[in-house]
Amino acid sequence: MTAQRRKTRQQMPALPTPRVRDQVRARPRYGRWLLDQVHDTLRRFVILPSEEAYDAVTLWVAASHGVPWLDTAPRLAIISPTKRCGKSRLIDVCECLSFNPLTTANTTVAALVRSISPVDPPTIFIDEADTVFGTKKQAENNEDLRGIVNSGHQRGRPVRRWDVRRNRAEELETFAFAALAAIKDLPDTIMDRAVVVRMRRRANDEKVERFRLSRNREELEALGAKVNRWLRSYSEELSKGVPEDAMPVEDRAADTWEPLIAVADLAGGKWPDRARAAARVMTGAEAGEAASGDAAGLELLQDLRTVWYPEEDKVHSNTIVNRLINIEGARWSNYQYGRPINQYELAQLIKPYGISPKSVRAGADKANRKGFERHAIEEVWRRYLPEEQPRSASVAPGQRRSATRKVRV
Known part of the structure; x- marks a missing residue:
């Protein structure tokens, strides 16, 4: 094999063989069955806050296997108000189900960008992200890392670094799916690019199966491999995306949710409706969180x-x-x-x-x-503010306009 042919093959994402592709496409219900299996696996091991959250995480995991044909790579923000809410457990389960996982509890910009392949990028998992972005000082010290996480949401946003040894600039890829788990919210720019799952501590009457990597990894990775073969058998359809008028949300939220809805549309059955319902409910919930923060x-x-x-x-x-x-x-x-x-x-x-x-x-x-x-x-x-009269009188001496909110003089 010539060097040029080797280079061409290295620049192509891994695809199923034509025989496997034909077998997968001959089973039109196979995709929805696989998504049901991923959904049920999540329910076995993790308590999530809503049915929409289960659907969203299921679709995010599946979409990670089709990243070479997507234009956006949504972040999965796993947030809890305190410890012992199941964040790390969800990270472990998603890691086994997702494509080519790269897991770290802390990392540097150089290590991260040099681990991202421009052809078939890994799925990045950052646990304990609050140790990186939790305080204002920590966030300032890791501003470059936040920039990488933000730019990797969209294809075609590499970072440029100067290679001292070669005395030239180099472009490093940032595009990749990423999941970040943290106590309390991540920086706004990351949250805005994420499907946000707000974990809560499991109640005494909520039971899940105990998860152990040594015991369950092989089973979950086998399921992830099936999802990979299915989704990559429909790579051409996946690359077409979702028509704008078929998206239930707009702007940045549409960019984030489009890969998940595209996967649901390929699967068919009830998944297209479930995906759109999850997008509306979870995006609306985060808009409420932002509104309360702006109150x-x-x-x-x-x-x-x-x-x-x-x-x-x-x-x-x-x-x-x-x-x-x-x-x-x-x-x-x-x-x-x-x-x-x-x-x-x-x-x-x-x-x-x-x-x-x-x-x-x-x-x-x-x-x-x-x-x-x-x-x-x-x-x-x-x-x-809406076009309306102020709500109350001012506090200056003398006669002022009246309103519903009173001011002590």
Whole structure:
């Protein structure tokens, strides 16, 4: 075999033989049966929070076997509020079922990118990812690794590094399926590219079979090999993706869920409907999580509109804080550990909206202190708040407009 032919074969993903391919395609119900087997295997060993979560993990595992024909590689974020919720068990089971698993509890950027084949990339499993991204300092120290995890979500996003020995730049592949398990949320940019499974501690009446790698690995790997032969027998169909009007979600969520829905459509039966239901339910649940995380910021914007007088072009930060604290029923008088909000916390809450305090001359004495300008705040109100009148009266002396939320004078 010539060097050119060897190189060509190395650049092709592994495919079933024509005989195996014909045998697989002659059994149209084989795919849905395999997905049912993966689903039942997950139920044997792991307690997941919902039926949609079982379906999503089943499809994610199956889709990992078709990564050479996909344009996106969704992350699987396995999140729990505390330890002993089954994250590592789910990682172990998925590792045995997925394509060419590469498991690590910690890694470096160099080791990770050099382990990813551009032809048939592995499925990456990072357990205890909270030790990498858990604190602000840890996240800052591992910013390069986060960039790799983010860029690997989409095909054609390699990283460039300078090879000192060869004195030239080299491109390193990042595209690969990845599962990350962590206590509490991962960085937002990773969560946004992930199918998120929020684990919970198993109740006393919830029973699962005890999982041991030495005892169960061979069985699960054999099932994964069957999924591999099935899915790669339909590589051409898989590469066509899912029509845009057949996707139940949009934007980044559509990119993340498309490989899973494509697998479900190939399997047929009830799986296409189950996949779309899982996408809607789990994406909606995460949107709710994000909304609750943004609740304080949105409430602040609303209450700023309440306490900012129409005639004021600029207001000092300490004036805003004092007015916020006086809103009855708001969180600001008891913001953190029984104490009211302060100017630093005000600045941090409003910073994500692109506004930072600056030196302004405001008030009757026109003192020069840190504060905000109305035109900047109004632009944020226009984008994030509905068109309506403020909810309550301002706290200045004299007659002011009335509303449902009262302010103590």
